[in-house]
Amino acid sequence: MARVSIKDIAIALGVSNATVSLVINGKEKEGRVGFEMAEKIRAKAKELNYEPNNLARSLRIGRSETIGLIVADISNIFFATLAFHIQEYAEKLGYTIVITNTNEDTSKMEKMIQTLQSRQVDGFIIVPTENGEEYIAKLVKSKIPVVLLDRCFPAIETSHVMIDNHQTSYLATRHLIALGCKKIALLTYKNKLHHMAERKRGYVEAVQNANIFDAGLIKEVNYENITEDTNNAINDLLKIKDLDGIFFSTDSVCVAGIKYMQETDKNIFKKVNLMSFDRNEIFDFVNYDVPYMMQPLPEMGRRAIDILVNKIVNKSNTSEKIELQASLHS
């Protein structure tokens, strides 16, 4: 039951390893192997049930045709869907995707990157953690191809694929304003990630332009303590007279918010308009049509792969910064 190698085929047929390798890789034309010999080799390969050893191949050619995908939380439907699209597309290009998970933990991210590097991945697509800037900077400096996804560090010169968070947030807020809202709250994560700051900036710009800015309407919650923090924030907000809009900067906060509001006041949605970032399945079960800004997940995945593969294949070193548009669903 020992695995059969190129050598076994070569010996069985009395030819050289080189000839077999050429045929197996379909290089018989440029490679100058006779048609009959090629046919014999293919037949023998099938007969012996030959399966190539890609480890050996990778070692020899110096590429593994494997890409490391590092996401923040694979059990979050947003990242799971993104991972799904990335895998689908990468497969078409002949790359295998290795997905790993950081749980928003920087030391874990570092460990994952090291593990994958020792397995010789050709490049990385990374959703970086909040405190991961230093390590990502080091990684990028080491010249291994990297594309950041969904999030970025403006101080580092890297390629990234994300949406235009500022613009998306601005448009989301404008939508509430167009609906006639005058007191619009923002419920967002408290962290240093740039994309979150951009979402806040988009909101602030929109309410300022409409002359309805009020710093007291901005509430920030911690990722680790989302339920309790959100409940408290909503409690505070509902005390505000004439509150008529809440913009949630992610669907996870929106879900937590809606859950609490439903329990608190069944008629809340008649008074307060919501807006979410990304869709969540639970929206179908709420007695209110939640409008949301949808990120183009399949395209984000494709673009990330395209840029990364270009870096890998052409050794391109330019930083491509892609910011896609999200679409309003209401």
Place this chain on the structure above:
Amino acid sequence: MARVSIKDIAIALGVSNATVSLVINGKEKEGRVGFEMAEKIRAKAKELNYEPNNLARSLRIGRSETIGLIVADISNIFFATLAFHIQEYAEKLGYTIVITNTNEDTSKMEKMIQTLQSRQVDGFIIVPTENGEEYIAKLVKSKIPVVLLDRCFPAIETSHVMIDNHQTSYLATRHLIALGCKKIALLTYKNKLHHMAERKRGYVEAVQNANIFDAGLIKEVNYENITEDTNNAINDLLKIKDLDGIFFSTDSVCVAGIKYMQETDKNIFKKVNLMSFDRNEIFDFVNYDVPYMMQPLPEMGRRAIDILVNKIVNKSNTSEKIELQASLHS
């Protein structure tokens, strides 16, 4: 920027590759390298920023310490969570998990397995597709370590980790009966997978024992057409006089069912008791406490890894068939 290898360290220090390798792998004691030399080697490795090449190592030792995990749908929270736990646990044991996705497509499953085999994974954890029996049988016969997860093919002699579907389903139905239900419907997938048949069997046994079996209360829907089929099934069921219970054999069907029922009749949950297989986030947003049978995902993941690693390391060839208990939440 060329990667530094063991050889570079050896040359820099004027020692042999073997000595460096021994130290790097912490085998200096059994390996008989002097402490001072070991220290010098470690220092030089750090200085040169040495990172081992696991591809080369795997090729040499004949193991990759990588496990292929093949799930049916990574964007389904059930599998995503399972994948998460498997990865967490495998990492502790020094294994890297490569996750891929079949989308319930058998030809895709075959392709994924081949790809991973050529990358020399040491073994597989597989959630097999409905028509994948033949290929899985072939795979198992080839002696590569395999553990089936969540589903199994009784005709094939393999290891598997799943729950006791019959018993779980039986208890779920008993719960509805204990609540006083006399007309309990079953809403399940129409497919040939054994675990689904077991869920049906558990339901049938429970209602037969209670003398309330009625074949007309069993409705089957297609995975590909879940929304429409479920709506039709629910429509039929709601025409039945005195219907007082519905058991959903998976949370995905339950979600579809609840969605439709909510739209159809707001007071439905006062008349009909539900029971779901597994929990879903949307249950929090339904005006009714959905009871469910919860599968022990972390344990399922751990057991699958333990069995697989045992096969890999000890070349164990016995089939371990693990059937865990699910717990009732109501």
Place this chain on the structure above:
DNA sequence: CTGAAAGCGCTTACAG
């Protein structure tokens, strides 16, 4: 305590 050498399975110049 340390080194020289073979070999894992492949690919790729080079020679003929």
Place this chain on the structure above:
DNA sequence: CTGAAAGCGCTTACAG
């Protein structure tokens, strides 16, 4: 059109 040989970066008997 085909073969002999080197080498990717490791590990592991074997010899001393």
